Amino acid sequence: MAAPDHLVASSASALAGLWLIPVFPLVAAAMAALLPRRRGKTSAGLAIAAMALSLALSVAAFCGVVGRSGTGEVVRQTLNFHWCQVGDHWLDLGFVLDPLTAVMLVMVCFVALLVFVYSTAYMAHDDNAGRFFCFLSLFAAAMLGVLIANSLLLFFVCWELVGLTSYLLIGFWYHKPSAAAAAKKAFITTRVGDMAFFIGIVWLFSRAGTLLFYADGHGCLEPGVLLPSTAIGLLIFGGAAGKSGQLPLHVWLPDAMEGPTPVSALIHAATMVAAGVFLIARVYPLMTPHALVVVTWVGVLTALFAASVAVAQTDLKRILAWSTVSQLGFMMLGLGTGGVAVGIFHLLTHAFFKALLFLGAGSVIHGCHEEQDIRRLGGLRRWMPVTFATYGAGMLALCGFPVITAGFWSKDEILHAAHGWEVSHWPFFLGLAAAFLTAFYMTRQMAYVFFGESRLKTKKGGEHGHHGAGSSQPHESPKAMLVPLGLLASLAVFAGFAGTPAWPWISSFLEGRPTLFHLAPLFEGQALRLMGLSAAVALGGISIGWWVYGRGRKLGSGQRDPMDSARPDVYLLLSRQYYVDEIYEWSVVAFHAWWSRLCNRLDIWLWELVVQAVAWGVVGLAWVNRVFDEYVVNGGFDQGCAALREGGGWLGLWQNGQVQRYLRLLAFGMAALTLWLLWGCGAS
Amino acid sequence: MTLPFLIFLTLTALVLGGALAAMMLRDLIHSALALAVSLLGLAAVYLTLQAQFAGFAQVLVYVGAVAIVIVFAILLTRGSDPAGQPVFARGWPWGAAAAVAVFGVLAAGILRSPLAGTEPPAGVEAHAAEVGKHLMAEAVLPLEVTGLILTVALIGAAVIALREKVES
């Protein structure tokens, strides 16, 4: 599916600016790090300015690529350089600019910029806003680095940086134990995947001898350099799974919601978690069909699993997190079955509407005094209409509401591809189920949060210095938060039209084909049937969700959840997320604990014994040695020292500080010298 | 036994007597004065060698300045050591022996030297003008450096002698 051939136009003109894109945020991060702690606004300004510059540059790069595209082959510019010498050959790093990179650059920069702007309002009253923006800029830099990397090594470095910043930002409120724990969990879990990734990299290096993606026919992605091996593909996919929270490494993502909401929006919905998908898309040529089968299955299972779990969650952000997991699964499914274009298309649309949803959730939380439990919210559409409208747009997009939302088209693409997959039909049906569940739980959430009447407790009023004490009314958020919401909402609606069957711009752009518009494929039977099917699924989910939760039904902490009352066992299972955490607790963690205890025992009883024996032996020897020392060596040594001291004393008499004695010696010496000069030399 | 030789002998007696006195006398002031006498004699010897300028400079600097400064130092450091102590340091015979040895060696060297008995060229005179010309011509750099040294020494001496006062 990758570009069969490519044209390496190493015109440094476009690429000269390319490396600047991540550099701007990096500089901003450095300066923000150097700023005093209180200067949050300054660092925010820095970060936003840097992001704007990067956005401008990436738009420029994007236009450049668009201008060159449509020639039927993928336009790909690379700029490689030596980094360091290993043994007898060089480790090369490089930048690449191809449609994939360009699209992702624009998306990341755009979302990041919006999130930054949003954060200025959201973090306005946090003392550590400076640190926040420093980390955020650092993240942006690393993420952009991931995008433009043309070497798996550089890719991995930036990848790890992304992980680090994710860790830092999840644990931003490190004084909350839960946040610290979540940060650690995220870091360690992704580390498992990264380990696989790294092994894959090393293996690849040993096989291909280079880590460059594209290097005029010598890059590891280019045909003929090496024949792809399933194992390497799977190892790399391990890394991707870790980053994108695929089964079984998904556990960290829901907990990651402990971080500030903008972080969740930017990192854990739009960009970082998508990096896994991007990785697969980037190294697609390495993916053998068998690897792709694994990718597909993991993706679809994750999608269904996460969607089902999301149904029973009560935390506003956790629901979104689970839906993120499931959407990532969808992307994997798309990659596995449909290819780069399908997955990336959904990635883009998802980035927009999921960021939108998270920011909306943030706005809700911000307006309701940090209340996150949907059972305590409600009826907010009256108080925050803008948030409601934008959030609704995002929700519809996520549900895949027919025709007018981006989610519909991208998800439709995926289902289309899954349906066309010849290995098995199951992924298609499972995907349908996941889509249905998605619509269902989003409707549930909407019903809980925005409809019905407010169940807000009035107790939380005084806690926030920035609202007047006691003003417990939920309130609409400031402009700085609403404008990004609006922009994202519009994108969530219209971004989809970049990839309709009628005008498949994205896929053709990514594959370098010219885009032509004709409505034929839109009404060609197969596609039409599938579209109808997914539309039906989405609408069904929404309506059933409304039937269950809407209709002015009494909801909230007092009442049990309708599903709970209907099937308590299932609901419990789901709300406990299939006990995966517990299972890990019992299996992996317990095993580690047991193993460490075993090692401890071994230490104490086995090695301790050996060590003791050795120690006794040594002590015995030491005694012998000591006797020898004291009565044989020391005797002689002491005498030697004494003699030396005596001699020193005698010599010291010469150094008695008496100038005149020195002078006398000098005079005698002079006399002797003169004598020698007179007679000694005279004779010779 | 020509007249110059007589003059030389008397001056030698003056110089060496003064020097010996300077070194042997117990009273520091006396030794300082004896030093002045000895140096005066030396200046006279310079004159017999037609080195007028050097001789006068010698008198001006040594008798006029150095002797006075030494006297000042003596008066300033007076009473630091109780009187009635031995004049000579411990182990002074060694010092004397060293001095004698040096003299013996030097004298031997001088007597054995081929330069012995060279006749002086006639009509040599160190005119002040000549000396000045040479000072300003080839010896101008040393002259400047000497001036520098003198300045530095002046300041340095002041600083060294002042230090305690500055501290307290």
Next chain:
Amino acid sequence: MLKHWLVALAPAGVQPLFSAVISIAGVIAVFATLFALTTVAERKGLGRIQNRYGPNRVGPFGLLQPAADGLKSLTKEDLTPAAADRWVFFLAPLVLVVPAFLALSVLPMGRNMTMVDLDGGVLFFFAVGAATELSVFMAGWSSRNKYSLLGAMRAIAQMISYEVPLILSAVTAVMMAGSLSTDEIVAAQAGYTCGVPNWFVTTPWGLAGFLLFLVCAMAESNRSPFDLPEGESEIIAGYYIEYSGFKFALFFLGEYIGMFAVSGMAITLFLGGWNAPAACLDAVPSFVWFFAKLGCLIAFFIWVRGTLPRLRMDQLMNLAWKFMLPMALLNLLVAGLWRFAQPGPARWLACGAVLAGGYLTLARGLLEAGGVRGRRVYRFAE
């Protein structure tokens, strides 16, 4: 002339020695008389200044007073303090007097009337002058007396301080004459330009040098207002407090001879030596001019002594180091300027301006250092 005639009488073999003896005797005689006259003149002059008669009993107008004093001092008991350091005590006056006379020997007192014409004459003069300090110290220290020691210390400090500007101001003349020999210096000042004699004192640097030299000369010869070492009111008589009789007379003599010598040197260096002030007066024997100038200077000394009060020690030092020394250096500079600038009024103006500026700044600084600002207050007795 007289001398040559006498020398001609002597046998040829010992003529050099004879001439030397004659000239030495002559000089000693002349200056001894001059000394005697000066003492009486000074006493009478001071008397006049202080509105009294002064010595007027012995001989006509008291002219024989010095003879009487000499006799008195000769007949007086010559006592030495018991604790004194005899040898040094005895040597001190000699060490004072002998160099003073030696210093006279290089002064050209008239045409071909220089006893010893050394080509390092000026240097020799100052060299022997250095011995004075030694003698003063010897006197003050050897007589084991607080006051005398104090006086000696003061005298040495004063002399060392003032010797520097003295020599520096003399150097200007040496530079101009291009020689250290007194004869040549005098010769360099011979001749007249449009009636004005080319004495160095007629040039700006010469004038400044002359004044500096004169002040330093007063200090060197311990005369008022620089007579701290022998300030009667403070340390009775300074370093020769313990001296009496003939030794005291010797000290007295030595001081005056020193004064004559330094005045003679001032004349030689700046006042054109034995040159006549006007071309028409060349017929007058040259030594007359020399002694006339000497007389004027002596009168000036007496006048100053009678007029000015004694300085304080700090004022003394300030004057020496903060005014005289920089002024002398500046004068040296100006002399160089004069030497290398081409003649003309411009040269005059430039040198004069530099000197005046230096004088003003230094004088102001000196006043501030001495803390003597503000109007002088006169008090009259009712």
Next chain:
Amino acid sequence: MTPALSPQLTMPPLQCYLLLAAFLFSIGLAGVLVRRNAILVLIGVELMLNAANLNFIAFWRFGPHPEAMTGVLFVLFAIAVAAAEAAVGLALIIALHRHYQTVRLDRADTLRG
């Protein structure tokens, strides 16, 4: 002061001056080596310097090229430097006196090993 002395009267030969210098030098050396008083040591040093000067003058006078004035110039510089040396040395002695209340060299043995 014997300007009447004219060169054609035979001068004493070079050794006399050299021996005088050597003797003067030895006396100064002896003083440096045997006296305990720092000031006297300094005086000894001065004597040694002057002995050296005498040598310079003598060699200049008896040397083949008296017109170069080397010896005299050297002596002049030596005198200047000696003056500086005396000043600094005496200042040092005064400082020593302030520190240790002594000018005895054998008391100032802080550098004793």
